Amino acid sequence: MESAIFFPEGIPGFEELKEFSLNIEEDTFLARLEATANREIAFFLVRSQLFFPDYLPKVDLSPRETEILEIGTSDQVDVWNIITVHANDLVQSTVNLRAPLILNPRTGKGVQLILNEEIHSSRQPLFPTQQDSIATKNDEEGAVD
Amino acid sequence: MRITNNILSSNLLSNLQKSSNKMIDLQNNISTGEAISKPSDDPSKITAILGLKTNITSMEQWKDNASQALDYMSSVESVTANMTSMLQRLRGLAVQGSNQTNSPEDLGEIKKEADQIIEQLGVMANSQVGSRYIFSGTNTDTAPWPGTGLWTGNTESLSVELGANVSFDISINGQQLFGVNSATGVSDFFTALNNFSTALNNGDYAAVGNSISDLDSLLSSFIDGRAELGAKISRVETINNNLETSIINAQTNLSNLRDTDLAAAIVDYNSTMNTYRAALSVGAQIIQPSLVDFLR
Numbered sequence: 495m496e497s498a499i500f501f502p503e504g505i506p507g508f509e510e511l512k513e514f515s516l517n518i519e520e521d522t523f524l525a526r527l528e529a530t531a532n533r534e535i536a537f538f539l540v541r542s543q544l545f546f547p548d549y550l551p552k553v554d555l556s557p558r559e560t561e562i563l564e565i566g567t568s569d570q571v572d573v574w575n576i577i578t579v580h581a582n583d584l585v586q587s588t589v590n591l592r593a594p595l596i597l598n599p600r601t602g603k604g605v606q607l608i609l610n611e612e613i614h615s616s617r618q619p620l621f622p623t624q625q626d627s628i629a630t631k632n633d634e635e636g637a638v639d
Numbered sequence: 640m641r642i643t644n645n646i647l648s649s650n651l652l653s654n655l656q657k658s659s660n661k662m663i664d665l666q667n668n669i670s671t672g673e674a675i676s677k678p679s680d681d682p683s684k685i686t687a688i689l690g691l692k693t694n695i696t697s698m699e700q701w702k703d704n705a706s707q708a709l710d711y712m713s714s715v716e717s718v719t720a721n722m723t724s725m726l727q728r729l730r731g732l733a734v735q736g737s738n739q740t741n742s743p744e745d746l747g748e749i750k751k752e753a754d755q756i757i758e759q760l761g762v763m764a765n766s767q768v769g770s771r772y773i774f775s776g777t778n779t780d781t782a783p784w785p786g787t788g789l790w791t792g793n794t795e796s797l798s799v800e801l802g803a804n805v806s807f808d809i810s811i812n813g814q815q816l817f818g819v820n821s822a823t824g825v826s827d828f829f830t831a832l833n834n835f836s837t838a839l840n841n842g843d844y845a846a847v848g849n850s851i852s853d854l855d856s857l858l859s860s861f862i863d864g865r866a867e868l869g870a871k872i873s874r875v876e877t878i879n880n881n882l883e884t885s886i887i888n889a890q891t892n893l894s895n896l897r898d899t900d901l902a903a904a905i906v907d908y909n910s911t912m913n914t915y916r917a918a919l920s921v922g923a924q925i926i927q928p929s930l931v932d933f934l935r
């Protein structure tokens with residue numbers, strides 16, 4: 495499914511590019527965002543809420559972004575995060591939780607929001623590492639029995 | 640053997656681990672090393688790559704500048720914060736000293752403390768961050784108060800580059816902060832402090848009382864200065880966050896251009912993530928019943 499998204503402010507680092515096309519892979523939580531003017535500027539997006547269930551409630555839009563996106567009372571925004579693909583080791587790929595892309599599907603407007611809270615990592619590993627798994631396991635040890 | 644939730648969750652974790660190991664195998668099949676290594680491989684891409692690399696280098700420089708500016712301004716902020724609380728203490732002493740029930744001995748005690756604080760304020764008025772005098776404007780290698788009681792600083796801005804054509808003034812205005820008369824170099828700050836000390840020395844309750852309002856106006860200059868500094872710090876923090884995002888966006892794009900066939904990566908990710916997600920959702924159902932469920 496392909497749709498055009500207009501970023502009135504561009505995205506940081508590529509401010510001159512405003513028009514992008516969003517290709518959502520069907521039945522997945524992945525998408526590709528390409529600059530219309532320069533197909534080589536492209537990003538790989540993921541719906542982070544599937545990996546980090548408590549992430550979305552922490553994403554807060556300011557009145558400024560609400561205005562850019564032209565959010566109406568009944569609008570549902572779409573939240574994506576950019577993945578940095580590590581081609582040599584996909585498992586090490588990281589996601590930028592610090593700067594989600596917020597899209598308004600109704601108006602076709604988008605903005606890259608920068609969250610100021612330090613709690614979000616800009617290079618959050620997408621998959622838990624072995625050590626994380628062990629840590630989670632130990633946490634559960636006392637609680638479950 | 641009792642099957643506890645613990646065992647169930649360990650099994651789940653080991654299954655998840657298996658699927659993430661499978662991902663490692665998968666990605667090994669895709670590519671080895673960078674897809675583009677020399678300009679002749681793909682001239683159009685190489686131009687884009689070099690452009691991005693240049694951008695990243697300058698953005699990293701700006702980000703360094705922003706971090707240094709933040710360090711500098713936070714140090715200045717902490718100096719002015721300390722000076723503000725010392726002025727507040729002096730004001731407290733002035734209120735106490737203006738009360739005529741104080742004996743001359745009491746005033747003597749107040750004077751001892753006040754003089755200590757005044758001396759320390761004099762030292763802090765020549766504060767340095769690193770080797771730079773912070774209240775000198777751009778004369779950062781010269782002490783602003785060389786002992787003559789006259790200010791030697793200037794009001795020029797101390798600029799750092801935080802973007803293409805974005806220069807940002809990180810200095811604090813010493814002239815405003817200390818109430819310096821630009822013609823004579825005499826400051827309200829040291830005049831007020833000296834008057835206060837003299838008034839205490841002379842046991843002049845009325846003059847001590849007058850110092851309260853003098854100290855109030857010094858305090859208000861310091862509060863203004865800190866407010867301005869605080870606003871600057873938060874602007875640079877915003878710029879810093881913005882640059883960080885810009886750098887990550889550019890690096891992400893660079894690695895996409897250089898290393899990855901995005902279409903191929905999507906296919907691989909799909910299958911690996913679906914496996915992973917399936918494992919997770921099955922896992923969620925297994926672990927669902929907990930002790931709480933049996934307590935209902």
